[in-house]
Amino acid sequence: xxxxxxxxxxxxxREIPQQVKTRAMSRxxxxxFLLSSVKTTATLVLGFSLAxxxxxxxxTWSAEPKKMAAAINTAPLKTIDVLTDGVLDRAWVTRTLxxxxxxxxxxxxxxxxxxRLLESGQVRSAVITKSFxxxxxxKLAERSPVARLKGQIRDQDPQEFVVSRDGAVFAxxxxxxxxxxxxxxxxxxxxxxxxxGFRPIxxxxxxxxxxxxxxxxxxxxxxxxxxxxxxxxxxxxxxVVSSTDIAKIVFSKNLDFFVQLARLDYARDQSGLRMxxxxxxxxxxxxxxxxxxxxxxxxxxxxxxxPRVPKPIFAFPNSQRSSRSQRDL
Numbered sequence: 001x002x003x004x005x006x007x008x009x010x011x012x013x014r015e016i017p018q019q020v021k022t023r024a025m026s027r028x029x030x031x032x033f034l035l036s037s038v039k040t041t042a043t044l045v046l047g048f049s050l051a052x053x054x055x056x057x058x059x060t061w062s063a064e065p066k067k068m069a070a071a072i073n074t075a076p077l078k079t080i081d082v083l084t085d086g087v088l089d090r091a092w093v094t095r096t097l098x099x100x101x102x103x104x105x106x107x108x109x110x111x112x113x114x115x116r117l118l119e120s121g122q123v124r125s126a127v128i129t130k131s132f133x134x135x136x137x138x139k140l141a142e143r144s145p146v147a148r149l150k151g152q153i154r155d156q157d158p159q160e161f162v163v164s165r166d167g168a169v170f171a172x173x174x175x176x177x178x179x180x181x182x183x184x185x186x187x188x189x190x191x192x193x194x195x196x197g198f199r200p201i202x203x204x205x206x207x208x209x210x211x212x213x214x215x216x217x218x219x220x221x222x223x224x225x226x227x228x229x230x231x232x233x234x235x236x237x238x239x240v241v242s243s244t245d246i247a248k249i250v251f252s253k254n255l256d257f258f259v260q261l262a263r264l265d266y267a268r269d270q271s272g273l274r275m276x277x278x279x280x281x282x283x284x285x286x287x288x289x290x291x292x293x294x295x296x297x298x299x300x301x302x303x304x305x306x307p308r309v310p311k312p313i314f315a316f317p318n319s320q321r322s323s324r325s326q327r328d329l
Contacts, residue, residue: 076102078134086142087174088122093138096120105130121170121197143168145175146208147228149186151198165208167200184211184241188231203233206253210239213257218265238281245274252281267297 077099082090096116099108110128117126117140127139145162151169152158162172163186172180186207192199207228214222224243232238233253241249251260260280267278267286277289278297286297 074104075133076104077108077136079136081131081135081137082140083138084140084142086122086140086144088140088142089174092173093117093140105132105134105136108136119196120173121168122173124168143170145172145180145183146204146211147186148172148180148183149189149191151191153193153197161198163201163204165205167202167204169198169201184225185227186230187227188229188233188240201230203230203253206233207239210251210257214261217258218261221261221265246276246278248277250277250279250281255281255283263299266299270298 080090080094080097082088082093097113098116108130110130114126114128117123117128117138122142123140124143125141129137129139131137143164143166146165147163149161149163149169150158151161159171160180161169162175162180162183163169169191186201189201207230211222211228214225221243224245225241226244227242229240229242232240237253239251239253241251243249249264251257263280263286264278267288268275271288271290273290275288275290279287284299286299288295288297
């Protein structure tokens, strides 16, 4: 039996203390650990920031909603964007709207502003929208003139106006003189005041149809037209045109304008004389007046009637139309 007092009798080599070196972490492991730590920290910081920001917004909105709304809408108007299919520009829109200096969008009532644009007569429709914080967008659809006339508004001096297809009478801002001078004058109409302008001219669509046919199908005739008289349109259905070479040309609203133009063109060629007047509203007969004589001129069969058409001329300002955006109030 071993003596328990002997210190070497109860110990083995496993009980001898030994220093063991810990295995070092690889570079890949360290990078992965560092990346994981950064992601975790960033996620915590972002989450805290969002929570704190939401808390501050809710607290501020709940405590002072009027002050926050005022801060959003106190910026004065800086820009007016104008989009149009005609000739009006930003300067005209700015002048017509007549907005106060340093006005804000929140202060603007759009309906009265829209009415100011429509009062001109040249604007067929207007859409105004607010683009916060400081932009007003104006979209215009304009009327196109088909004729011109002289008129007077109350005590103002007589001035030249233009008339659109739907009978609207307006000053016609922005049209080049070449365009205005190409339009025939209207006669035989009575202008009636309405608001700041005039009441629309009745049955103007019929007149516009005749002018469009002549302009597009027989430009050699249209270019000589000077005055279009409507004094007999309501009573007799007649439109009377005065040209540079024929003092009186009678068209009927009840007959095809294309056929009447073809007969007029043919009659001018066949007569060989300067006509004083010609009536195209009597069906297949063309009655012309020369110096002291009234004769019935021959016409071609309706199936073959067609006016001589040189190169078409498009004189309306639609050819000038372009969408434009005007900026910087």
